[in-house]
Amino acid sequence: MNQLEQSFSVPFTYTVSFTEHLFASDNTLFRDWLTQSARRSGTQLTRKLLFVIDSGVLAAHPTLPANIQTYFADVPGLRVVDEPMVVPGGELAKNSPELVDQLIDAVDRYGIDRHSYIAAIGGGAVLDLVGYAAAIAHRGVRHIRIPTTVLSQNDSGVGVKNGVNWGGKKNFVGTFAPPVAVFNDAAFLGTLDDRDWRSGISEAIKVALIKDRPFFEWLDTNADALANRDAEAMSYLVYRCAQLHMQHIAGGDPFEMGSARPLDFGHWAAHKLEYLTDFSVRHGEAVAIGIALDTVYSQLAGRITATDADRVLSVLQRLGFDLFHPALAENGGENLRRGLTEFQEHLGGELTITLLDALGQGVEVHEMDTALIQQAIEKLENTLMHNAH
Amino acid sequence: MNQLEQSFSVPFTYTVSFTEHLFASDNTLFRDWLTQSARRSGTQLTRKLLFVIDSGVLAAHPTLPANIQTYFADVPGLRVVDEPMVVPGGELAKNSPELVDQLIDAVDRYGIDRHSYIAAIGGGAVLDLVGYAAAIAHRGVRHIRIPTTVLSQNDSGVGVKNGVNWGGKKNFVGTFAPPVAVFNDAAFLGTLDDRDWRSGISEAIKVALIKDRPFFEWLDTNADALANRDAEAMSYLVYRCAQLHMQHIAGGDPFEMGSARPLDFGHWAAHKLEYLTDFSVRHGEAVAIGIALDTVYSQLAGRITATDADRVLSVLQRLGFDLFHPALAENGGENLRRGLTEFQEHLGGELTITLLDALGQGVEVHEMDTALIQQAIEKLENTLMHNAH
Known part of the structure; x- marks a missing residue:
């Protein structure tokens, strides 16, 4: 008793x-x-x-x-x-x-x-x-x-x-x-204005990259149509992205009682970037940059090929997303890196970050290398400068 | 799609x-x-x-x-x-x-x-x-x-x-x-002071009356020990009452998405009485009066015998509970009756009130008879006057 x-x-x-x-x-x-x-x-x-x-x-x-x-x-x-x-x-x-x-x-x-x-x-x-x-x-x-x-x-x-x-x-x-x-x-x-039309697309790229390669292929094929506001392409994107999110919720831990947050690929940097820019960068735009960063990081860490990483960056760019924002490099990258600690505090428990092991396959890691983050930032900054030429 | x-x-x-x-x-x-x-x-x-x-x-x-x-x-x-x-x-x-x-x-x-x-x-x-x-x-x-x-x-x-x-x-x-x-x-x-010691016992009587006759028998047998602050009797009461509540939650509708609220036996009147008395009557004391009211109502409605109803009232009284408060009769009972509407609004959906079909067996009804409520109030008021003699 x-x-x-x-x-x-x-x-x-x-x-x-x-x-x-x-x-x-x-x-x-x-x-x-x-x-x-x-x-x-x-x-x-x-x-x-x-x-x-x-x-x-x-x-x-x-x-x-x-x-x-x-x-x-x-x-x-x-x-x-x-x-x-x-x-x-x-x-x-x-x-x-x-x-x-x-x-x-x-x-x-x-x-x-x-x-x-x-x-x-x-x-x-x-x-x-x-x-x-x-x-x-x-x-x-x-x-x-x-x-x-x-x-x-x-x-x-x-x-x-x-x-x-x-x-x-x-x-x-x-x-x-x-x-x-x-x-x-x-x-x-x-x-919607063009920024809002575009913003939400980054979540589709995110979920495709960590869960569903065929959907990423579709996004690659349809990037120009989506950029040109093709309603039919957008309808499919919304449906498939919603479906993948819903399957994830139902199949996993709907009320997030554990620590993992695999759907947050690209989001640790995105959350921090929104704050650093006082929300002048919208969530979807910040997620696109966060995806770019963690994709390049995945390549630098030897998880995916340079070809695959460049393909992700190319899809983002064809959709009209910026891949870099000056706030990433502020204070030698320290402002951004503080986002890792905050992300951990927000989730509670151990730091858990999703990277890519392949296009369509996310992987959870529990630490990130400061030097590699810095290299990834510099690579994205260069992309921007190449574009400007 | x-x-x-x-x-x-x-x-x-x-x-x-x-x-x-x-x-x-x-x-x-x-x-x-x-x-x-x-x-x-x-x-x-x-x-x-x-x-x-x-x-x-x-x-x-x-x-x-x-x-x-x-x-x-x-x-x-x-x-x-x-x-x-x-x-x-x-x-x-x-x-x-x-x-x-x-x-x-x-x-x-x-x-x-x-x-x-x-x-x-x-x-x-x-x-x-x-x-x-x-x-x-x-x-x-x-x-x-x-x-x-x-x-x-x-x-x-x-x-x-x-x-x-x-x-x-x-x-x-x-x-x-x-x-x-x-x-x-x-x-x-x-x-705890005596009022707080006693107050919580009414929820045990409630759950016993609607779900578990043997527990009601136990409460009847141990009413005097409980009134005299017997710690061992209270330990069993707390354990068994908690167990019955937990079984109800797990077996039913834990987040109350439907309309029924069977555990709220005696509670429509109790909630209203707490308000009418500006919370000078404590929740458990109000529940005891609400139980007395709905027990007498169940008898007047022909659902339980006068012997059973009197037995419930007797247990409540031996525990030291009042069975009546003047606020019940205020405004010809109208103030109290307004509690029925408020109870329905709070739960949403159809009015659902639990009465007794036997000691240990609750039953849900969807209306209450104004005249019978009034008779029940008067019967409880008389009980009080008899006690005063």
Whole structure:
């Protein structure tokens, strides 16, 4: 009578749908999902649905609130809350504790219960913010994600994390809380500016390089089409990248209880670079540079051939990514290297970095050589100078 | 290519240990657990351990911080953070967003990562507060619970919920986040005042009535011993009640994604009574009155016999619980009845109330009869007047 062992598993399921013009009156996808969701939970009660919209998305799609009201006007058992909330897009959204409070206040004011929904329409930062508020209000109300950027449609939006910044620390506060549904609407990608269109592609290159050589071959073949904003190529990229991320989450350690973080290939340098540049370099752009750095490092460490490394750099360049930023070399590379320690502290436990053993095959290592990092930085800096000639 | 289904289960395990004098130098339980935990996660790194102590516990056990430092002084690979944090005990702890901020700040300041630990020593409110901060910092650092009251040792402390109050609403913000370990130290119960000793017993009566007749028989037999603060009887009560709660969590819907809440027998009225009395009635005292009300209601509704109902009331009274509070009858019972709606809103979905079909057998119903509630209130009020004679 001195010990009880508790052990259980909590099942999570959600659907990621790929569509175009989600709120067009003849697109029944979202309405059908809500009807099925109500049937599954066996309730006859009216459920509420609160929309939260990224201000940037609203600016590009000013009729969105009206479209939403029209779209849901005649769905039985559902009430869309009067006006959508609008929150600032981009990293700003995650810096403001007041926005979390406003969202929780909305849950209270509109009577959103654990069987009602909060749907967020926006880029990754807005999804992270709204997902966090939804996860903690009432210990979790049902959260629907409608990602509007390449990055959020193919990566963050289909995953299980949320979070906000705290005291200047990125994602210091957050939870693991899967959404109940994700709707990827390709039409939102058409209104992105070129930087945002391009940014999200780096996560596809990342996941291809560590998990799926055929997808990397496809990216190589389609790099020019993607750079020229070919919608069909982008649709496949988003689908395949989302699929690889989802398979990784389901097959591994969804709530990251261990130390490994294989999907963070290229990310230790990327996180640091975002900070060093005060976020003037966007996440996807920083990831492209981080991939370039860890690819060259993998070559210098004798893990992949120079041909393979150059091929990765070439794909990144054809997509329009810079491979270097002066902040990498600041302070003799010391500013960047501090990112390794911070990355370890963030994950907890032992330092774990993913490198490449081949194109399509990641490998985890537990230390990085300072001299090789410095050589990789210099090689990337030279690439830049060659380009300038 | 238009839909991906995501599906995975997240496993959770933790141990609830029953001991006495957890920090006595010859009690190796906690040290052994930490060593095994480090071995399981395969890390050689130093893990940190931050203690957060309920001010009420510290007042009753002023040498606790020194005992803790001595106890952990020579554990390899572990560093106990210099000074424990002290937070106010009781419901106050959950009303202050500043305390959440202070805890998250401590996680940052002391470098508590996802492989380090925050251990909370205190009553249910402190465990709820610290568990919440631990769950959101770094998306969850490892949380150890050391409950010090009957209520937290046999019920809330061995479960998976945390939370704080928000805008005057109880537990409006929180998460489901299992601890990594729970240590129930019987020695803490010895210093409780009589009200706190008694309060937690009502949750044992609750779970016995809805799930386990033999345990109810045991409570009936041991009511006088428990009222007289028999430590051995209390040890068994805490163990069996914790076990029944844990079995319920593991066997059901741990993160409460559905509507049912069978463990909330007697709780709709209890929650409302706590509010109506501005928390001068403690949770366990309110639960005892809520049990009495729903037991009498079950009898009036023809579900259990008058003999069985009277037996429940008698056990409650022998333990020293009041069966009635004037707030129940306020405003013709209307104030209380509003608690039904609020209970439904809190759970979301359909109203679901647990009644009794027999001693040891709960049953879920979806409506309650206003006239029968009123009769039950009056019957309890009469019981009180008979006692006064």
